[in-house]
Amino acid sequence: MDWGNFAQQLVNGLSLGAIYALIALGYTMVYGVLRFINFAHGDVFMIGAFAGLYINRWLKPFFTGLPEALSTAVVLLLSMGACACLGVLIEKLAYKPLRNRSRLTVLITAIGVSLFLSYSAQLIFGAAPKGFPNLFNSTTHDLPGGASATTEQFVVLGVTVLLLAALRWIVLGTRMGLAMRALSNNPAAASLMGVNTDAVISFTFALGSALAAAAGIFFAMLYQAIDPFMGILPGIKAFVAAVLGGIGSLPGAALGGVLIGLIETLVVGYSQDIGIPSGYRDAVAFVLLILILLFKPAGLLGKSEREKV
Amino acid sequence: MLEIRDLVVGYGEITALHGISLDIPRGRIVTLIGANGAGKSSTLRAISGLVKARSGSIVFEGENVTRLPAHKIVGRGLAQSPEGRMVFSNLTVLENLRMGAHLRRDKAGISADLDHVFALFPRLKERLQQAAGTLSGGEQQMLAIGRALMSRPKCLLLDEPSLGIAPLLVRSIFDRIVQINQELGLTILLVEQNANLALKISHSGYVLETGRVILEGEAAILRNDPGVRAAYLGEA
Numbered sequence: 244m245d246w247g248n249f250a251q252q253l254v255n256g257l258s259l260g261a262i263y264a265l266i267a268l269g270y271t272m273v274y275g276v277l278r279f280i281n282f283a284h285g286d287v288f289m290i291g292a293f294a295g296l297y298i299n300r301w302l303k304p305f306f307t308g309l310p311e312a313l314s315t316a317v318v319l320l321l322s323m324g325a326c327a328c329l330g331v332l333i334e335k336l337a338y339k340p341l342r343n344r345s346r347l348t349v350l351i352t353a354i355g356v357s358l359f360l361s362y363s364a365q366l367i368f369g370a371a372p373k374g375f376p377n378l379f380n381s382t383t384h385d386l387p388g389g390a391s392a393t394t395e396q397f398v399v400l401g402v403t404v405l406l407l408a409a410l411r412w413i414v415l416g417t418r419m420g421l422a423m424r425a426l427s428n429n430p431a432a433a434s435l436m437g438v439n440t441d442a443v444i445s446f447t448f449a450l451g452s453a454l455a456a457a458a459g460i461f462f463a464m465l466y467q468a469i470d471p472f473m474g475i476l477p478g479i480k481a482f483v484a485a486v487l488g489g490i491g492s493l494p495g496a497a498l499g500g501v502l503i504g505l506i507e508t509l510v511v512g513y514s515q516d517i518g519i520p521s522g523y524r525d526a527v528a529f530v531l532l533i534l535i536l537l538f539k540p541a542g543l544l545g546k547s548e549r550e551k552v
Numbered sequence: 553m554l555e556i557r558d559l560v561v562g563y564g565e566i567t568a569l570h571g572i573s574l575d576i577p578r579g580r581i582v583t584l585i586g587a588n589g590a591g592k593s594s595t596l597r598a599i600s601g602l603v604k605a606r607s608g609s610i611v612f613e614g615e616n617v618t619r620l621p622a623h624k625i626v627g628r629g630l631a632q633s634p635e636g637r638m639v640f641s642n643l644t645v646l647e648n649l650r651m652g653a654h655l656r657r658d659k660a661g662i663s664a665d666l667d668h669v670f671a672l673f674p675r676l677k678e679r680l681q682q683a684a685g686t687l688s689g690g691e692q693q694m695l696a697i698g699r700a701l702m703s704r705p706k707c708l709l710l711d712e713p714s715l716g717i718a719p720l721l722v723r724s725i726f727d728r729i730v731q732i733n734q735e736l737g738l739t740i741l742l743v744e745q746n747a748n749l750a751l752k753i754s755h756s757g758y759v760l761e762t763g764r765v766i767l768e769g770e771a772a773i774l775r776n777d778p779g780v781r782a783a784y785l786g787e788a
């Protein structure tokens with residue numbers, strides 16, 4: 244066994260998993276408050292990457308002389324802010340008018356929103372992939388055990404940990420987070436407490452979309468090319484991650500994302516040893532989805548609805 | 553304090569309330585009794601804004617609150633402990649109580665009210681960090697009432713606090729309701745199927761039948777009414 248190679252696969256899998264985790268959190272949070280899967284979420288991820296590209300381009304002249312960490316943070320935060328607004332807008336325009344309709348109606352609408360965003364992006368940005376610039380000087384760092392990691396991978400992992408900590412604080416430690424949890428547990432009781440349901444739902448979309456934007460920029464940083472349909476596969480895999488972790492559970496979504504990222508990377512890295520051609524990498528998530536639905540429909544950290552009552 | 557006039561409430565094709573009128577005077581305990589499906593919970597849901605009135609009016613302290621959204625009603629001083637308790641099962645007892653104070657910012661007042669709730673229901677204090685869903689039915693009822701009190705309401709709406717609770721505990725919860733009324737001076741609208749007990753602690757009452765008020769008056773008089781005795785107090 245080549246441990247150096249294994250450690251390398253872990254590093255690669257973790258950084259991919261961090262991205263899936265950030266996207267998965269948005270699915271699971273929206274599911275928590277509205278009980279539906281926002282299939283347009285992968286497109287918010289894509290728009291986040293484009294926002295990063297253009298914000299960086301526009302602000303480039305102002306960045307001269309600034310430390311790279313600062314300019315990267317500015318690009319990241321502005322893109323997150325832009326996508327937070329986009330998420331709120333999507334909810335207000337597309338989903339809110341359907342608040343009392345059947346979930347299937349909302350689900351189909353979400354698919355419509357997703358297509359609308361992809362093709363609008365194609366119209367505006369063109370169908371050809373665009374190169375994503377280096378936001379900072381990157382080198383390769385040697386890790387103990389013979390593996391190495393790029394600066395991008397360090398940034399992705401480090402910032403993801405920070406974002407998860409911030410999210411944890413918001414959800415567990417603030418009044419808004421408490422209202423979110425109450426709303427997802429019992430909407431009628433929450434409004435009896437004076438919770439403004441619409442405000443909490445908007446906040447949830449803002450939060451989830453901001454995390455998706457960060458994921459989009461991280462993805463662009465690692466793969467250095469973006470296109471209007473880049474959100475489809477990561478979006479679906481992150482959805483599987485949310486189901487794997489237990490839909491509605493935030494720790495579950497984070498864990499699910501990391502697991503999917505790791506498994507996908509390991510399957511590709513060891514494709515010859517295990518006899519699965521690496522071209523099947525995108526099928527891994529779907530096989531997992533089928534297995535979860537068969538053997539543990541509530542997910543790893545989820546509670547089944549029956550237990551909750 | 554709370555005046556309801558000709559309130560009509562329906563769900564789709566069904567009309568649950570065919571124009572009822574109630575008066576809940578300040579400082580009183582008023583009870584609403586009636587059989588299953590009479591429209592008791594619908595009345596409370598309409599007052600709290602969880603269902604919209606088709607017509608009629610709900611006036612609280614001189615303000616027409618009929619069209620206010622649910623989340624604004626509690627800010628006016630009307631809190632409800634709903635049917636089936638509806639505690640936030642995956643939140644802790646303490647978080648549930650904090651949710652009751654969701655609209656308040658006065659930290660000192662909130663912690664004083666927490667102490668007050670613990671004085672009323674000492675069991676809640678022993679279970680602060682326990683998930684509310686793991687409490688017994690009686691404890692959940694205490695939590696639902698405590699949570700409603702945390703908004704520091706002027707008027708408390710209680711929907712079947714005796715539902716599914718052992719008789720001994722029901723007595724104790726009803727004692728607490730009287731205490732809330734007398735010590736805190738809260739006005740209470742109490743919905744009950746346990747008419748006997750409800751009429752014992754109330755000042756006045758209304759009897760609801762298929763969405764209409766069929767009888768109203770002083771609690772003592774209702775208790776001696778032959779019709780009420782036959783229909784709701786289990787006497788032939």
Ligand SMILES: Nc1ncnc2c1ncn2[C@@H]1O[C@H](COP(=O)(O)OP(=O)(O)OP(=O)(O)O)[C@@H](O)[C@H]1O
Nearest residue numbers: 563566568586587588589590591592593594595745
């Ligand atoms: N969400 C709903 N959808 C349709 N009909 C409803 C709904 N809620 C209540 N109803 C109907 O309205 C009528 C009154 O119901 P309500 O819950 O107010 O009765 P209740 O007096 O509280 O009864 P119980 O003692 O069983 O709690 C019933 O006929 C009931 O079937």
Ligand SMILES: [Mg+2]
Nearest residue numbers: 592593594635
């Ligand atoms: Mg009822």
